[in-house]
Amino acid sequence: MTGIMSSRTTVIIGVVGLIAVIGLTFVLEPFRNYQLATIAAYLCAVAGLTMLTGVNGQLSLGHAALMACGAYCYAFTANGLAEQEIEGPVLLIVPIIAAVVGATVLGLVIGLAAARLHGPYLAGVTLAFVIALPAVTSRFSDVFGGDQGLWITVERRPEFLAGRGGTEMFQAWVAIACAAVVVVLLRNLMRSNFGRQMRAVRDNEVAAALAGINVARTKVIAFTVSSAAAGIGGAVMAFMTQSASPGAFNLFISLFLLMAAVIGGIGTLYGALWGSILLVVLPDVIGSITRGLSLSPEVAQRLDGNLAVGLFGAVMVLVVIVAPFGIQGLVRKAGHQIRSRGSLQSAPHPK
Amino acid sequence: MELERFIFLTVDGLARGAVYAAFALSLVLIWRAARIVNFSQGAIAMAATYIAFVVTSMTGNYWLGLVAALLGGAAIGLIVERGVMRFVSPVNPLNSVIAALGVLLVIQAVVGMLFGNGYYPMAVPFSQEPLPWLAGLSISAYDLFVFVCVAFVVLGLAVLFGKTNVGLRMRAAAFSPELARLLGVRSTRMITLGWMLASAISGLAALLVIPTELGLNPHATDLVFVYAFTIAVVGGLDSAPGAVIGGLVVGVLLSWVSGYLGATLSPVAVLVLLLAVLLIKPGGIFSVTKERTA
Amino acid sequence: MSDLLTLSGVHAGYGPVTVLHDVDLTVPDRSITAVVGANGAGKTTLLRTIMGQVRPTAGSIRIGGIDLTTVKVEDMVRNGLALVPEGRGVITELTVDENLRLGGLWRRDTAEASRTLSEVYELFEPLQNRRKSAGHQLSGGERQMLAIGRALMAKPKLLLLDEPSLGLAPRITAQILQLLGRLRDERGLTVLLIEQNVRSALGIADHGVVLNLGRVVAARPAAELAADTDLRHTYLGF
Ligand SMILES: Nc1ncnc2c1ncn2[C@@H]1O[C@H](COP(=O)(O)OP(=O)(O)OP(=O)(O)O)[C@@H](O)[C@H]1O
Ligand SMILES: [Mg+2]
Secondary structure, eight states: OHHHHHHHHHHHHHHHHHHHHHHHHHHSOHHHHHHHHHHHHHHHHHHHHHIIIIITOOOOSOHHHHHHHHHHHHHHHHHHHHHTTOOTHHHHHHHHHHHHHHHHHHHHHHHHHHTTOOHHHHHHHHHHHHHHHHHHHHHTHHHHOTTTOEEOOOOOOOGGGTTTSOHHHHHHHHHHHHHHHHHHHHHHHHHSHHHHHHHHHHHOHHHHHHTTOOHHHHHHHHHHHHHHHHHHHHHHHHHHHTEEOGGGGSHHHHHHHHHHHHHHHTTOHHHHHHHHHHHHHHHHHHHHHHHHTTOOHHHHHHHTTHHHHHHHHHHHHHHHHHOTTHHHHHHHHHHHHHHHHHHHHHSOOOO | OHHHHHHHHHHHHHHHHHHHHHHHHHHHHHHHHHSOOOTTHHHHHHHHHHHHHHHHHHHOOHHHHHHHHHHHHHHHHHHHHHHTGGGSOTTSHHHHHHHHHHHHHHHHHHHHHHHOSSOBOOOOSSOOSBOGGGTTTOOBHHHHHHHHHHHHHHHHHHHHHHHOHHHHHHHHHHHOHHHHHHTTOOHHHHHHHHHHHHHHHHHHHHHHHGGGTTOBOTTTTHHHHHHHHHHHHHHOTTOHHHHHHHHHHHHHHHHHIIIIIOGGGHHHHHHHHHHHHHHHOTTOSSOOSOOOOO | OOEEEEEEEEEEEETTEEEEEEEEEEEETTOEEEEEOOTTSSHHHHHHHHTTSSOOSEEEEEETTEEOTTSOHHHHGGGTEEEEOTTTOOOTTSBHHHHHHHHHTTOSOHHHHHHHHHHHHHHTHHHHTTTTSBGGGSOHHHHHHHHHHHHHHTOOSEEEEEOTTTTOOHHHHHHHHHHHHHHHHHHOOEEEEEOSOHHHHHHHOSEEEEEETTEEEEEEEHHHHHHOHHHIIIIIOO
């Protein structure tokens, strides 16, 4: 009963939140809309990663490379379509689908290997994978455009939007739509029977196998689905930046995705949302604080970026040690406390 | 001509491989001491190299810098273990990986804030030109220096673990911390010691390899770490001899790949090698014990 | 005869589960005290509590005049306690020689320690020609000898053994128990012995303690206990 209730609440929260966010795009400045779109793009990848790591127990440091795969597939398809002078929704949707397909295939390949690896081994392989990415793009630079990457012809904002909001607003819509689709699909997957199987595999592979779960299959599917989500995230990034380059998807991005999932609360989609927001907002806040300090340009340049990275790292360590359920865990705890206090007041114990 | 190039690549690969082997040894040490794959090892080594760089720049003396790298590495290892890793619950092995990655971010950010993200060229104490009296082998004095340093590390570790009481205590604490404690071994202290030793060695390795590459930078050891991880896995995370042999083999392989197929391809070659070993012989080529899943 | 080890009012357990309830126990100096009881009675927990691996929630544990309840596990050996843990606690990755050396490592006097080493090899001759073998290559009996030998390396005042006979042939068990008797008589070793093998244990021991569901239900001279058929029927099932 409570399950259905809470499920209905989440749907309501989701729909209301979605409407609110889209409404927000009408009032935000273009730059804020761009940030919103970035949050949504990260959310796609972080949601996929949090499912893989938190629910299925596979730690991937390769999700930046999977995003890159999505971005490049998007770029190839979009540029190909543009050469044929195809425009309109096709120029937006087909490249995104291509990105999903590309990332899914690559994810399947890695996932097949990953299914046989454990903990740190998988982390190491996927780390090597993300480190090898620039090598591949510069080796086949006629295809991938080398370190510079590729410029992408993207679908412009529709005519009827002209006047009302900037390109950024359109970008935010596309990004939010993609994130919404990813989150809804992942949520259903995590709540399905397959979600239970993923958790069983995470908790104890031997026990899961004895219970009749196909462990390898579960791990491969989890990795593939998670890769597809990362691919969408990469596609959205490519669409927003109109480019795909290896530098945009380096090890740091992988670490940031993991960090977002961990700090937000690993294994929960709400956590992925908190983490993605933090990923975009925190550097911005730190940037405006340091700008306010009127530091020398050299010091400012050193602090720029590094301060946020260091803070992220420190918070990630702290979360692992003292608050393993992350922000979402704290939110939930606070919620419980408020609720239990409320019920105490409404029905005071005789004692 | 062909042969000359082959010899050059092989010797160069051995020299690099020796350094990677030392780095891989540091991973093996921590794995054996604490059952943790230390993903922050590269960052620790990088920071130690910055310490060496500062000391050498201030004193003009390379050797003081080398000592500083060793001591600095040990100190950072101490801080990381006592300050962070000790408090990470071992219940989920992913926790220690995530915590180590957090440490990596912190170290890279701190170094970036202190020194900026630019490249500093680093001086070496010996010439990198091939020695005339070893004509045809194209070994430089610096290569020899590297071999000597790594040999020193390997022998030192062999003596430490094979002959000394501290080494025996460290091994006991690594294999069976609770039992060792009952026998009077201060196991937690031994684990800390393992971290310090490993971090000092990785600092030395980074100090040896960074001058031969693009120079000192907060990310100077990212790729080296991946190589070392691969070597440690190839050799079997539990096996010190495996790390040494694996280091030399992988070093030569990488040198051939980058010499004959293109310099940019070595990370790809490493990825392929890593996957091949993990899928075909997950316990590592040289390890005798069963694969550990943690 | 004075008491070497004294437990009074000890409660201990794992998390919320209390296993030992109000345990009073004394181990007289230069004697063998056998603790017997059914599976799950709390015998292993008793030894773990004495060694500091499980901390008592109430009560005191003293050896000589020293309170052990705050002493760290790794310092127990420095207070004269040595444990042969349940299931032959040999470090299988180390060689026989290394296992033994490890037992005496805490001692400052290295000459003294190496003398003890040769004594232990004399005591357990089968270990002599296996010095360089790794622990996992030994037979069960050899492992038990190694574990006992390693405990003796520490020159303990009090030796605690947790089911040394587990899985061993009766003849070897008898030899081990005889050895304990000899060590008591010749060197004044005090022993706290846990045994499933009640008859032989009480045969060699001076005192017997029966533990049932975490409580001491009888503590008497061993011979008296062995003769008490009622008690045997009730708690020991034979
Ligand atoms: N680590 C632990 N955590 C929780 N409970 C435990 C733990 N170890 C033992 N117990 C419980 O404590 C009780 C006593 O266990 P203990 O091992 O002391 O028994 P024992 O007398 O040594 O039994 P046996 O003769 O089988 O060795 C048992 O009920 C056991 O289930
Ligand atoms: Mg027991």
